[in-house]
Amino acid sequence: MTTATAASQYNRVAIILHWLIAILIIGQLAGGLYAAGLPREQGELARELFTWHKSFGILILLLSLARIGWRIVNPPPPLPASMKGWEVTVKVVHFGFYFLLIAIPLFGWAMISSHPRKPPLEFFGLPWPLLPFFGAGSEETHELFEEAHEYGA
16 A cells, blocks of 8 residues: 555544444444333343443443544545535534544443442443542432433434
């Protein structure tokens, strides 16, 4: 591959991160909606699914930060000159996705951290810290972040 060709394409790391994050997000949406819709009698299953949901949410946050860092160090190829003006403005949507890739997991993390009972948070079985600035937390703050997490998704 020549330098000119390499500069005109996304590199392998960017492509892998893109598709891995996309697949995880689809799984998160499906799993979160499924777990939230389970009847009360299946509370234990819902808790188990939400434990996995939290771990995968943290993973998406970490991979998204890695993706943004990679993009900063390895800028994407320039847009084709043949693109129409309106197609170029759609790039704003791309940056909106980057915002949501960070915001939605942070809203979820804040939702757990602001819960008055301070439930434990794990990353695939390993302890994960709660955000420290919520103190005792409150039901109102918890519900605010829960709605932001749900609407963002």
